[in-house]
Structures are given as C-alpha cells and as structure tokens.
Amino acid sequence: MAVATSSSQVLNNVEAVRATLYEALKADDKVVILGEDVGNRGNVFLITKDFVKEFGTERIIDTPIAEASIVGIAVGMAMEGLRPIAEIQFADFIYPAFNQIVGEAAKTRYRSNGEYTVPMVIRTPYGGGVRGALSHSVSVEALFYHVPGLKIVVPSFPADVKGLLNAAIDDPDPVLFLEHKKTYRLIKGEVPDGHYVIPIGKANVKKEGSQLTVVSYGLYVHWALEAANQLEGDGMSVEVIDLRSVRPMDKTAILESVRKTRKLLIIHEDNKFGGIGAEISAMVAEEALFDLDAPIRRLAAPDVPAMGYAMPLEEAYMSSPAKMAEAMRDMVKF
Amino acid sequence: MASTPTPTRRTLERHGLSDEQLKTIFRTMLLQRQLDNRGFQLNRQGKVPFALGSEGHEALQAGAAMAFVRGQDILAPYYRDLGLSIGIGLSPYEIMLSIFARADDHNGGRQFPNHYSSKRAGLMSFSSILAAHIPHAVGAAYAFKYRKETGRAVLVTFGDGTTSEGEWHESMNFAAVHKLPIVFLCENNQWAISTPLALQMGQPNIYKRADGYGMPGEQFDGFDPLATYDAVSRAMERARNGGGPTLLEGVCYRFLAHSTDDNDMTYRTREDVTERRKGDPVPRFENLLLESDIMNAEQVAAMKQDVLRETNEATDKAEAMPFPAADDLYKHVYEGAWEPWQ
Numbered sequence: 001m002a003v004a005t006s007s008s009q010v011l012n013n014v015e016a017v018r019a020t021l022y023e024a025l026k027a028d029d030k031v032v033i034l035g036e037d038v039g040n041r042g043n044v045f046l047i048t049k050d051f052v053k054e055f056g057t058e059r060i061i062d063t064p065i066a067e068a069s070i071v072g073i074a075v076g077m078a079m080e081g082l083r084p085i086a087e088i089q090f091a092d093f094i095y096p097a098f099n100q101i102v103g104e105a106a107k108t109r110y111r112s113n114g115e116y117t118v119p120m121v122i123r124t125p126y127g128g129g130v131r132g133a134l135s136h137s138v139s140v141e142a143l144f145y146h147v148p149g150l151k152i153v154v155p156s157f158p159a160d161v162k163g164l165l166n167a168a169i170d171d172p173d174p175v176l177f178l179e180h181k182k183t184y185r186l187i188k189g190e191v192p193d194g195h196y197v198i199p200i201g202k203a204n205v206k207k208e209g210s211q212l213t214v215v216s217y218g219l220y221v222h223w224a225l226e227a228a229n230q231l232e233g234d235g236m237s238v239e240v241i242d243l244r245s246v247r248p249m250d251k252t253a254i255l256e257s258v259r260k261t262r263k264l265l266i267i268h269e270d271n272k273f274g275g276i277g278a279e280i281s282a283m284v285a286e287e288a289l290f291d292l293d294a295p296i297r298r299l300a301a302p303d304v305p306a307m308g309y310a311m312p313l314e315e316a317y318m319s320s321p322a323k324m325a326e327a328m329r330d331m332v333k334f
Numbered sequence: 335m336a337s338t339p340t341p342t343r344r345t346l347e348r349h350g351l352s353d354e355q356l357k358t359i360f361r362t363m364l365l366q367r368q369l370d371n372r373g374f375q376l377n378r379q380g381k382v383p384f385a386l387g388s389e390g391h392e393a394l395q396a397g398a399a400m401a402f403v404r405g406q407d408i409l410a411p412y413y414r415d416l417g418l419s420i421g422i423g424l425s426p427y428e429i430m431l432s433i434f435a436r437a438d439d440h441n442g443g444r445q446f447p448n449h450y451s452s453k454r455a456g457l458m459s460f461s462s463i464l465a466a467h468i469p470h471a472v473g474a475a476y477a478f479k480y481r482k483e484t485g486r487a488v489l490v491t492f493g494d495g496t497t498s499e500g501e502w503h504e505s506m507n508f509a510a511v512h513k514l515p516i517v518f519l520c521e522n523n524q525w526a527i528s529t530p531l532a533l534q535m536g537q538p539n540i541y542k543r544a545d546g547y548g549m550p551g552e553q554f555d556g557f558d559p560l561a562t563y564d565a566v567s568r569a570m571e572r573a574r575n576g577g578g579p580t581l582l583e584g585v586c587y588r589f590l591a592h593s594t595d596d597n598d599m600t601y602r603t604r605e606d607v608t609e610r611r612k613g614d615p616v617p618r619f620e621n622l623l624l625e626s627d628i629m630n631a632e633q634v635a636a637m638k639q640d641v642l643r644e645t646n647e648a649t650d651k652a653e654a655m656p657f658p659a660a661d662d663l664y665k666h667v668y669e670g671a672w673e674p675w676q
Contacts, residue, residue, distance in 0.1 A: 032480070058480055064511065069469040069504035076473020079458060080408070082480065084473075096500070104466050112451040112459035113442035114666040148667050148674075172669040249675070 003190065011191045014184040016158035017123070018047045020165040021085065023195065025055050028083060031169065034061035035070055035087030044089060045125065045184055067093050071100035071122060075174075078120040079108065083169060091126035091178065092135045098143075105174040106149030120175075121168045127180040127219055127269060129318050133309035139218075139270035139301075144176055145247045145279070151175045151200050152247040156221040158189040160244055163198030170197065180218040187222060203250035205257065209239035211332045213257040215280060216267040217243040220319065224267055227325035236332045246276050254280060255288055262293040265331050267324060272300035294334040299327045346626050349564040353628050355400060359559045360623055361637055362396035363616050366417030368645045369426055370590075373433050373447060377594040381653070382433055386448045387590030388414045390557075393615035394521050394584040396421055397562025401570050402489055410458045410471035410490040413448045414521065418491065423455040426644050430652030437658040442665075444658075465499030468492065468518075472505045475516035475579075487515040487573035489566070495526030497540055506581065510547040513578035517569040520581070521556065523588035528601035544581035556584030557615040587613070 004010045011019060024031045033048060039062035042049030052060040063070050067088055074084035088094045094101070105118045128137035145152050153168055153175060155161045161179070168175035206221065207228055216224045221242040228238040239257050243250065258264050264284055266277035277298035284296060299319060301307075307317035348356065366388060373385030388395070391414060399421020402409060411418055420429065428440065432450060435443035440451050441459075451459035458474065460467040471490035478486045496502055497520060509516050520540050524531050531538050544551025550572075554565045562584055569580035587610040591598040598607075623629045629637075664674060 064504070064507055066500075066504040066507070068501050069472070069508055072466065072469025072501055072505070073473040073476065073508060076410075076458075076470035076475075077477050078473070079470060080474040080477035082473075082477050099463060099466060100469070100501075103461060103463050104470070107461065108459055109668070110666050111441060111445050111449075111461060112666075113440065113444060115440060115451055115453055116459040117669070151668075251675075 005190070008190045008192045010188055011158045012185050012188045013158050013161050013179065014045055014047055016161040016191050017165060017179060018049075019191070020162045021048065022051070024085070024166070024169050025051065025059065027195070030081065030083040031085065032059045032061060032077065032082055033085045033087065034063050034074060036063055036065055036089045038062060038087055043087065045181070067096040068100055071097040072104065074120050074122070075100060075105050075108070075118050078118045079116050083119060085121045085123060085169065088122060088124040090136050091124040091140045092138045094124060094140055101144065101150065101174070101176065102147050106147050109173065110149055117172055118174045119172045121165070121177050122174070123177045123179065125179045125181040125184070127182055128307050128314065129182040129219065131309065131311070131314060132181075134306040137307055139268070141178060141246050142270050142275045145276060149173070150247060151245065152178065153200055153245050154178045154180070154217045155244055156180070156183060156218055156242055157187065158191045160198055160204070162191050163196050164200065164244065166195060167197045167200050171200065175200065178218070182219050183222065198244070201245045201248035201250060203253040204242045204244055205239065205253065206242045207238070207240040209237040209261065211237045211261055212263045212265060212328060213239045213241065213254070213261045214265045214267060214328065215241045215243060215254055217246065217276070218269060220267050220269055220324075223319065223321045224324050226321040227328055230321070230325050231328055231332070236329065238328050238332070249279070251283060254284065258284055258288055259291045262291055263331050263334065264292070264296045265299060265327060266296070267299045267319065267327075269301060269318070271303050272298050273303055275300055294331060297327065297331060299324065346622070347560060349560055349567070351400070351560070351563065356623060356628050357637075359396045359400055359563070360619055360629070361641065362399060362417055362421045363392035363559065363619060364638060364641045365420055365426065365644070366392045366395060367616055368641050369420070369429050370416055372645055372649060374590070374594060376433060376649075382435070382447070384446060385433065385594045386413055386446070387588070387593065388416045389589040390523060390587045390610075390615070391521055392417050393559040393619060394556040394562050394586050397559035398489065398491070398519060398566045400563045401567035404456070406486050407570065408456045408458060408471075408474050408486070408488045410460065410467050410474065410488060411450070412460065412464070412467065412492050412496070413446065413462060414493065415491055416448055419450050419455075419457060422457065424450060424452060424457070426648035427651055428452070430648045431655065434652045434655070435657065436652055436655040437662070438655055442658050442662055464496045465492065465501040468496070468502055468505040471516060472509050472514060475509065475514035476512065478515050479512065484576060485574050487517060487570050489517050489519060489570065491519045491521060493526070494520060494522040494524065494531060494534060494540060495529070497543070498526075498534055506547045506549070509579040510549045513576070515573040515576070516579045517566065517573055518579060518581045519566060520583045522583050522585050525588050525592075527592045527596060528598070539583070541581055541583035547581070549579045549581060551581040551583070553583045553585065556586035557613050557618065559615065559619055586615070589614070
C-alpha cells in the first residue's frame with residue numbers, strides 16, 4: 001500500500017504524468033506541448049488540465065487533427081532548439097505519423113552525421129482492457145522497436161512514470177513514451193518529490209524469485225505480479241522483471257535473471273508474431289540456451305488484428321492474472 | 335495543359351538590386367549548371383553511382399537565394415536545390431564532397447547527393463521523402479515566433495509533386511493558423527518524375543490554393559531570376575515582420591531526366607524538351623545583362639571560365655579525399671557511446 005511521506009506523495013499514473021509535465025514546463029521555457037485537445041480541453045484524460053491558463057497558448061498548443069504534422073512540427077521545433085512534447089491522443093492514431101517518427105525523427109542525427117538532433121518526446125496512451133475496441137486499444141511498441149535511433153519507454157508504476165518521463169524530456173534523442181491507459185487511474189503509488197531521473201534502458205526486478213523469470217511491461221507487469229504472488233502461496237518462486245524500456249532493452253538484467261532461474265516466460269499484451277517477446281527469445285537463445293531448463297515460452301495476444309468492442313471479444317484477446325498464473329505454474333513444474 | 339502558364343516575361347526591372355548583386359545571381363546560375371552537369375558527367379564516367387539534375391531551376395534558385403539573409407534566415411530545401419544551396423553559402427567543394435560521398439561531406443557520405451545539411455549556412459537536414467521536411471520548416475518557424483525572433487524567416491522549397499502530399503497540406507494549414515514567419519516556395523517544373531501536372535492536380539495554378547488556407551499566394555515566372563527575387567524578397571520581408579506565411583509558385587521546367595537513373599524519353603519527347611529549352615533561363619539572363627550593359631561579352635566569358643575553373647578544382651580536391659571509414663556506420667545513432675544490439 002502506497003503511503004505518502006514528507007518527501008513523497010501518492011499519485012496514480014495520470015497524476016504522475018501531469019505532475020512531471022507541469023514541473024518540466026516550470027523548469028524550462030524551451031518545453032512546449034502540442035497535440036489534439038491538450039489546451040482548453042486539457043487532454044482527453046485531463047493530463048494537461050488548466051496548463052493553458054498558466055503557460056499560455058504558445059506553450060500548450062491545440063493542434064488541428066493532423067498527426068503526421070503534430071510529430072513533424074515537433075521535429076522541426078527540436079531541430080531549432082525547443083524541447084517539444086508531442087501528444088498523440090491515442091496510440092491507435094499514430095500511424096499517419098509513422099514516417100515522421102521512423103523516417104525523420106529517428107534518422108535526423110544519423111543522416112546529418114550528428115549535426116542536427118531531435119530531442120523530443122512523443123507521448124501516447126495505448127493498451128486495452130478499457131472497452132476501447134479496434135481503434136482505442138492497440139499496442140504499438142513492436143511497430144517501432146525495430147528502429148535504431150528511437151528510444152521507447154513503457155512505464156507501469158507512477159514513480160517510474162515520473163523518473164522516465166524526466167529522462168525522456170532531458171534526452172538528446174527522440175523518445176516514444178507509451179502510457180498504458182488502463183493503468184492511468186487504476187495504479188497508484190508513492191512518487192518522490194523533486195526532480196529525479198530513471199535511466200532509459202534499465203529494467204527493474206519487481207519481485208525476486210528462483211524458479212522462473214517472467215519478463216513483462218505495461219499493464220501486464222501488474223497482473224504478472226498478482227499471479228506470481230498467488231503462486232508464492234503455493235510454494236513457487238517466480239521472479240518478475242518490469243522492462244520499463246523496450247529500446248534500448250536491458251539485456252543484462254534479463255540474462256542475469258534467466259541464468260539464475262533457468263526458465264523464461266515473456267508476457268505481453270501485443271500479439272506474439274514479431275512482438276517484443278520474439279526479440280527477447282532470440283536473444284536469450286543466442287546468449288544463454290545452455291543455461292535453460294525449459295523451452296522459452298511467450299504468453300501474448302492471439303494473432304488477430306485487434307480486440308473487439310464486445311466484452312467477450314475483449315476478454316478473449318486480453319490475458320488475465322489467472323491465465324498468467326497457469327502459464328507460470330506450467331513453467332515452474334516443467 | 336493550356337492552363338499552365340508559360341514563362342515568357344522579360345524585364346529590366348532590377349528591384350533594387352545593385353550591379354554586383356545582378357552579377358552574383360548570374361554567377362550562381364552558371365555555377366549551378368556547371369556543378370549539375372559535372373554530377374551527370376561523373377556518373378557517366380562511372381565515378382559516382384548517382385546524380386540529380388536541376389537544369390531549368392537556375393533562375394528560380396539564384397533569385398530566391400538573393401532574398402535569403404545569411405546568418406538570420408533558415409532554408410529547408412529539397413533535393414533539387416543545388417543552386418539555392420550554393421546561393422546561400424555552400425561552396426562548390428562542399429557540393430562535390432556530397433556528390434563523391436566523402437568523409438568530410440556534411441552528412442559524412444551517408445545521404446544521396448544534393449541532400450545537404452549545414453548549420454553554418456542555416457540549411458536544415460532533410461531526407462528524400464517528399465513533404466516530410468515541410469512540417470520541420472514550420473516547426474522551425476514556430477520556434478522563431480515563440481522566441482520572438484522577429485527579423486528571421488524560414489524559406490521552405492518543394493516541387494509541384496510534393497504539393498500532393500498530406501504533410502504539405504497539414505503544414506500550410508498550421509502555418510496559416512499561427513501566422514508563422516515562413517515562405518512556401520514551389521518550384522513548379524511540371525513533372526513529378528514521369529507524372530505531368532495534369533495527372534497531379536485538378537487546379538494547375540498551385541498558388542491559388544493559398545486562398546484556401548488563408549494566406550497570400552503569388553505566381554511568377556521561374557525562368558526570370560529578378561521576378562523570383564522580387565516575389566521571394568517581398569514574401570520573406572512580410573514573414574520577418576510578423577505578416578505570416580505566403581505560398582509562392584515559380585513556374586519553370588525540368589530540362590533533364592529526374593536523375594541519372596531515369597529515362598525521361600519514356601514519358602515525354604525530345605521535341606517537348608527542345609521547345610522548353612528555348613526559354614532556358616541561363617542564356618536568357620546572360621542576354622539581359624549584356625543588353626542592359628551590366629556586363630560585356632568579355633566579362634561574361636571570363637566569368638564562365640572562372641566557374642569552370644572553380645568546378646574543376648572542387649572536383650579534383652573532393653575526389654582526392656577519403657571515403658568515410660566503415661566504422662563510421664556505427665556513429666551518431668544516438669548521442670554518445672552506443673552499443674549496437676547484436
């Protein structure tokens with residue numbers, strides 16, 4: 001149970017994003033926020049509520065509905081010395097901006113031999129379990145994690161949201177910052193006061209264990225912890241790693257854990273084919289195959305285009321703590 | 335394409351330009367053509383894998399470059415802007431480093447020729463993806479306005495083909511909403527590689543779209559460097575002083591194939607090009623300078639010799655420079671040391 005202290009406060013993930021953005025705007029007038037409905041509406045989740053009153057319309061920019069140029073204009077601002085934080089209202093709407101992220105933001109430093117850089121953040125809510133249907137519930141990380149030049153952060157806990165968002169804003173390169181929308185108000189936790197940074201690319205061992213390594217990120221870290229704690233009561237010891245960043249990825253943390261437990265289960269909300277779990281599996285197979293006592297397993301979404309709006313279609317797509325516990329039990333017993 | 339205006343206007347109106355400035359414009363045009371042809375020659379000699387032509391764009395680019403204030407304005411160009419790039423301060427040597435893909439090239443030999451970038455010159459980095467640079471230019475213009483840097487403007491250029499892209503529209507719209515200090519300059523050369531204007535747009539007068547965005551639009555003869563200078567300098571001055579964006583359309587023609595890898599005889603005839611060559615802006619401006627006694631024949635001949643000498647020297651010097659080292663492949667992915675995933 002999260003408890004506020006004199007040097008911390010209990011926030012949910014929405015409040016953690018909001019507090020961090022607010023502090024960034026206060027600290028540096030090069031920081032501007034642009035996106036759909038971020039101004040007068042204060043963002044559809046109220047993350048930027050009232051910011052426009054304090055910081056003005058020049059810093060909190062309500063854009064036309066045009067995702068490619070929301071990102072593209074932010075790229076130009078960054079090349080010209082500002083620190084833009086672009087918002088894509090839902091990750092599902094990011095596709096029109098694909099070229100600006102993959103072809104432009106991620107390649108500008110490289111193509112100009114280091115002369116021009118793009119220090120920018122693209123924030124976007126993603127993920128399902130909220131009756132978001134086909135176009136308000138996707139996971140987009142696998143579409144972007146193939147791309148060198150880009151960093152991708154997927155925090156799960158409020159304290160990580162703040163530390164990683166600070167790191168993303170300070171970062172000299174473009175960062176895609178993915179916020180699982182079901183965790184927005186569901187997940188609360190202690191968040192230290194003041195400015196601090198959690199390095200991008202560092203995973204976090206959320207629960208230590210000796211019989212199985214579970215690697216996950218986003219909402220499913222919470223469910224994996226719930227499942228692992230259940231198993232603890234049955235005498236099974238499961239280690240749960242929260243990746244926190246999917247690019248760069250913390251290879252060291254994964255390998256250290258796998259070499260200890262000798263079994264690996266990767267759990268993600270995105271579908272299996274070509275997902276984050278595919279790269280982790282390949283990496284572990286290349287680096288630590290002979291340390292394993294069981295085949296690597298991936299628990300991921302079915303290979304269908306999206307979860308449906310109707311409850312049975314959403315439930316069939318999403319995993320659950322019970323399904324995770326079952327997979328963990330099978331692996332421990334293997 | 336009856337509705338496509340043909341460049342025919344000739345004028346002695348100097349729009350406030352001195353004799354020296356008129357000569358500078360002419361020299362930039364000569365140098366652009368010489369360097370442009372050099373790229374094609376080197377390709378035919380098997381010395382470089384690729385070159386992009388800009389013949390027919392000389393007047394437009396030299397005139398626009400004269401309206402650019404160095405150390406103050408920013409240029410966001412596209413890949414056919416060789417003349418604009420030398421016109422705002424890149425040297426022939428820098429152009430040849432790009433053509434030869436040498437280590438000392440601004441891009442370290444990473445990008446195609448004509449994809450320059452130079453902070454020194456105020457030239458933004460860009461890719462080959464059409465219209466992708468236009469929101470970048472708008473973002474830079476936003477930064478100028480945000481920092482209250484009046485007196486600065488962004489000049490962003492593109493061909494007629496780019497005006498079909500969604501990001502072109504999005505950028506025009508955003509710039510108009512925020513009255514940003516930016517000039518959108520279309521170098522309408524009538525061709526999107528093989529696709530003629532008539533298959534690109536229902537309204538062949540691109541400048542007329544400005545009205546739909548709520549900004550001024552103006553069309554001018556892109557074979558006339560002075561008409562170009564006049565239109566671009568007025569628009570840039572308006573942008574620098576808080577008057578907002580302008581859409582300009584200079585009508586020119588692409589004399590060469592799209593690139594050394596294109597055969598334009600598959601989609602147009604030699605006669606089409608020959609007919610358009612009659613309006614070639616380089617001899618046309620030469621005659622204007624001679625007829626108005628700004629230069630005499632000896633001076634013109636000497637300038638051409640000098641441009642050839644400069645091009646030859648730049649070619650030899652760049653060719654002698656080393657390629658980037660293979661290890662450079664791993665540099666500048668992110669800031670600082672980076673361990674590639676393997």
